[in-house]
Amino acid sequence: MIRIPPYLSPGDTIGVVCPAGFMPADKSATCLTVLQAWGYRVKVGKTVGHQFHYFSGTDAERAADLQEMLDDVSVKAILCARGGYGLSRIIDALDFTIFAQHPKWLIGFSDVTVLHAHIHEQLKIATLHAPMAGAFNEGGYENEFVQSLRAALSGKPGDYSCAAHPFNKTGIAKGQLIGGNLSLVAHLVGSRSAFHTEGKILFLEDIGEYIYNIDRMMIQLKRSGMLDNLAGLIIGGFTELKDTLFPFGQEIDAILHDHVRSFDYPVCFGFPVSHAKENYALKEGVEHLLHVSTDKVILTEQNLAI
Numbered sequence: 001m002i003r004i005p006p007y008l009s010p011g012d013t014i015g016v017v018c019p020a021g022f023m024p025a026d027k028s029a030t031c032l033t034v035l036q037a038w039g040y041r042v043k044v045g046k047t048v049g050h051q052f053h054y055f056s057g058t059d060a061e062r063a064a065d066l067q068e069m070l071d072d073v074s075v076k077a078i079l080c081a082r083g084g085y086g087l088s089r090i091i092d093a094l095d096f097t098i099f100a101q102h103p104k105w106l107i108g109f110s111d112v113t114v115l116h117a118h119i120h121e122q123l124k125i126a127t128l129h130a131p132m133a134g135a136f137n138e139g140g141y142e143n144e145f146v147q148s149l150r151a152a153l154s155g156k157p158g159d160y161s162c163a164a165h166p167f168n169k170t171g172i173a174k175g176q177l178i179g180g181n182l183s184l185v186a187h188l189v190g191s192r193s194a195f196h197t198e199g200k201i202l203f204l205e206d207i208g209e210y211i212y213n214i215d216r217m218m219i220q221l222k223r224s225g226m227l228d229n230l231a232g233l234i235i236g237g238f239t240e241l242k243d244t245l246f247p248f249g250q251e252i253d254a255i256l257h258d259h260v261r262s263f264d265y266p267v268c269f270g271f272p273v274s275h276a277k278e279n280y281a282l283k284e285g286v287e288h289l290l291h292v293s294t295d296k297v298i299l300t301e302q303n304l305a306i
Contacts, residue, residue, distance in 0.1 A: 002176065002285040004126045005077075005103040007155035010039035012076040015069035016133070017045035018056035020111045021084020023133065025049025028081045031133035034141045035079075038150055045069060048081055055086050063090040070099040077153060081133040083110025088184075091118055091193060100125070105153065108132050110207075110275065113180030116284045118193035120178060128152055129180055129273070130281035145272070145279050152281040157301040158288075160280050162271050167257040170292050171266030173232025174302065177288040179203035182238075186217040189224045198229040201290050203282065205236030207275035211248040211255065214238065218259040227259070232266040232290040234299070237274025266292040271299070 008014070014035055016028065025048060032042050045065040047056040056062060069078045091114055106115055106127040116127045130149045131140075140146055152158065178195050179185065182204045188194040195202070206214065221227050238252045250258075253269055260267055268290070272278035287302040 002124050002126050003103055004286065005105050008040065008076050008105070008153045011041065013041040013043050013074055015043045015045060015072065015075040015078045016048055016081055017065050017069055017078060018047040018050070018081045019062050019066045019090065020056065020080070020086035021054060021082055022051040022056045023048065023082040027137065028133040030141065031079075031081070031136040034136050043069070043072070043075055054084070059086075059089050059093070062086060063093045066090070067094060070094065070096065073098070073102045075104060077105040077107060079132065080108030080112045083108060083112050083132065085111055087111050087114040088187065091115070096123055099123070107149070109279065110181050111184060113184035114188065114193060116178075116180055117185070117188055117195050120285050121193060121196065124285070126283055126285040128281055129284050131279050135277070135279065140277065143277060145277060145281075148281040152283060158281065158283060159298075159300050160272070161296055161298045162268070164293070164295050164297065165253075165269035167253055167267070167269045168292050168297065169265070169267040170294060171232070172292075173201055173266045173290040174287065175199050175201045175231035176285050177201045177203065177282060178284055179234070180205070182206040182214065182217050183209065186220045189220060189226070195226065197226045199231050201232040201234065201288055202226075202230050203234035203236055203271065203273055205274045206238050208240045208242070210242045210244060211250075211252060212244060214241070214252060215248070215255050218256065222259060227263060230263070230265050232292070233260060233263075233268075234271045234273070234290065235267070235269045236271050237276055237278060239274055239276050266290055268292045268297040271297065
């Protein structure tokens with residue numbers, strides 16, 4: 001049974017941290033301002049604007065900063081300002097005891113997939129796969145994707161749609177929604193943080209990978225059994241991909257389709273979850289209904305408990 005953290009009310013505090021890659025302080029400034037304009041208080045972590053080589057701090061600094069937000073019961077949600085890489089270096093150093101007693105929304109995507117998976121598997125608490133601080137820049141906070149984060153935090157159920165795709169497999173699926181960045185989903189296989197996918201609706205997206213590596217990671221998921229007994233599969237955006245000197249020979253959608261075409265559950269391609277602007281807020285662990293028809297795809301949140 002998944003526990004859903006309390007939704008936010010005006011005056012509640014959102015903690016903002018950088019638990020992985022470095023983000024200059026000025027890149028998060030608009031986000032902080034907009035969160036306050038939405039009516040929330042903001043508690044800025046020590047890692048925001050801090051740098052240690054690639055990271056926003058040493059492993060110990062990043063773990064301590066996130067731990068403080070997890071333990072602070074006055075903080076009602078934690079927004080990761082950016083992803084990058086680094087959460088798998090500190091996940092086993094975190095203590096979720098107080099967080100489990102006082103659940104709060106954990107927000108982010110990309111490398112934050114590590115936290116989504118770990119919290120889902122170990123604590124059975126819903127999290128929010130959603131835009132991070134960078135999405136607020138250049139007026140981005142006005143678009144429907146950042147606004148979907150605002151709606152989700154206030155308790156509005158997700159109800160999204162997208163166009164049909166030639167590779168879609170029609171059908172209706174119901175189950176807990178889980179997933180995130182393909183690289184991290186594959187990275188966690190064999191660990192205690194790995195997603196257990198049976199009966200779930202899995203969504204996947206990625207950025208900046210070599211095409212052959214996407215193929216390799218899909219083989220990893222297939223060989224590990226993660227694709228065998230899904231309720232449904234959502235393929236999001238695969239952006240800024242790279243090819244080798246001798247081209248792989250297939251476009252990305254065709255590669256992904258080849259890996260899942262033998263399964264009989266509904267599959268949709270081109271859903272707006274990605275590293276690009278098109279990135280709806282999705283409540284991980286919450287029951288959803290996926291309806292893939294010949295003319296469009298609809299994903300609707302089913303568990304409305306507050």
